[in-house]
Amino acid sequence: MIWNKSRECLSRDEMRSLQGAALSELVERVYYNVPFYREKMQQAGLHPDDIKGMDDLHRLPFTTKQDLRDNYPFGLFATPMSEIIRLHASSGTTGKPTVVGYTRKDLNTWSEVVARTMTCAGIGKKDIIQIAYGYGLFTGGLGIHYGSEKIGAVVIPVSGGNTKRQLQLLQDFGSTAIACTPSYALFLAEAIEEFGMKPEDLHLRIGIFGAEPWTENMRKEIESKLRIKAIDIYGLSEVIGPGVASECMEQSGLHINEDHFIPEIIDPVSLEVLPQGAKGELVFTTVSKEGLPLVRYRTRDLTRLDSSPCACGRTLVRMEKCTGRSDDMLIIRGVNLFPSQIESVLLEMSETKPHYMIIVDRKNNLDSLQVEVEVEEQFFMDKISQLQALRQKIQSNLESALGLSVDVKLVEPKTIQRSEGKAVRVIDNRKIV
C-alpha cells in the first residue's frame, strides 16, 4: 500500500522537474521574506532569478543549527506570526533551544508526510497505534499522532514513560503498532517478561522506531523479542519532525519524501556535493514549508543515497540507516545533547569552569548519563552537607537545562584525563554504531 502514488512513484525525471520548480519558488519566497537568507544570497552575489532549477541548488548557501540559534526564537520564520499556529522546540548547542514554527499548511504537509511514513511501514486504518514518544515541545509525539489520525488508525496518545501503563494498554487495548525509541522498545520487551506476560499474548505486529541511532543487531533483537517487524523512521524538527524518511517493508533503506525535502550529500569538511552513492553529511532543502523553510540545512547525520528502484514500487530516493554524526551531538534516551550545554551550566555556577567528563552508558537497554565534576578548591567546603548540596545543585541545574536525569559524581582535581589537542569531554560506553 502506497499513500500517495502521484508523488511516491514519479519517474526520476518527473521528480527532478517538480523539485526544480519548487526550489525556484522557495528561493524567491525566502529572499523576500527572510532577511538572513537575503543577506546570505547577496553576499554570494545571488539573486532568485539565478536559481532556475535543480542544477543551481549547489550554488545556494548552507544553513546550520548555529544559524537557528543565532536567530532565536523566530528570526528565520518566513511568515508573520499571525500565520503561525504551532511552535515546537528541541535542544540547541548551548542554553537556547532550537525553535520551529508551522502554518496551517505546514501542519497539513506534516500530516501528509507522516501518513506516507505510516503506510510505508505497513500501518493502516485497521491498526491501533500506541504512541509512546513524548508529547510536548518534542515533535515526535504530536508528529506521529497527526499522521496516524490522517490514515484513520486508532490513536492512543500515551506519550513516554510509565512502563506499567504501557504494558497494560498493549494488553487491554490490543495495540497492533507501537511508536517509540528503539532502546525503549527493548526495555519494554524485558519489562514484558518481568511482569509475567508473554509477547504472544499481545497483538503487536509493527513498530516504528527512530529519534536515535540503532544497529541491525538491535533490530533483530527487537523483532525477535517483541515478535514484530521493526521499521526505521527518520526525521528532525528543523526539517519538519518525524516524516522525513521511512523504511518500507523491504527494510533496505529509508525512502525520503524528497518532493518536500530535497536531499543532498556533502563532504562535511570541503562542503562539496558528493556523487550518488558516496557517504557524507545529509543536507535538506524544505521546498514546501511556509513557516520555517530551510535552504540546504546541514543535519550532521552521515549516510549515503540510492535512487535505484525499490521492490515496493516507490521511486523516492532511499537513504541508508544513519551511522554517525559529523559533530559532537549525543542522543540519550532519544533526547539530543551537546557537551557544550553541560559546559554552559557549569560556567554559570562559577567563574572558571571546572573540568568535567560526560560518561554515557547503557544498562538494561536504558541510556544513563553521568557527569564527573572535579572539586577544585573554589568548590570545596569543609562540610559534607555543603558538598552534598553542591552536588545536588549541579545535578538539578543540569537536569533542568538538558531535560534528562543526570547522575553527578564529585571527583578529585586533576583526575579527569587531560588531552593535548581538542578536549575529550565524552566517554560513550554504548556500542550502538
Place this chain on the structure above:
Amino acid sequence: MTIKQLSIFLENKSGRLTEVLETLGLEKINVVALTIADTSEYGILRLIVSDPEKARVLLKEKGFSVNLTEVLSITTPIEAGSFAKALRIFSDENISIEYMYAFSLEKKAMIVLRTEDTEKAIVAIQKHKMELVKGSDLYEF
C-alpha cells in the same frame, strides 16, 4: 585562640589517604589528630598537623583540594563524665556543634570541635573556665 585544621577532599578510592599521609611524613610534618567524614562516593579528611600552612602548600602542589578551617580545642580531665560536663555547657549556652572528634592523651582528654559561632564558643569556654588549647601547644605534639 583557634586552631587551623586541614580539610582535604578525597574520593573513595584506595591509596588516596595513604598518599596524603606519605606526603606529610616525607616532609616531617606530624599528624596530631585525624578524622574522616564520609559519603559513599567521597570523604572529607580532617587533620590537625604540626605545620598546617606548610602542609597545605605541599598537598596543593600534589593536586589535592585543601582548605584550612578554624576549629577550637579544649582539654578535660581523665575521669568519667568530664566530657559530658563540657558538652552540657555548650548545649546550655546554645552553641551548636557542627562536628567534633576527641582522643585521650596521657593525663588529659582532648576535644577538637567546629562550631557555627566561634566567638560565642570562646566566650563560653572562658566563662566556664574550661581549658582552651592553643594552636602552638598542639602543633608541638
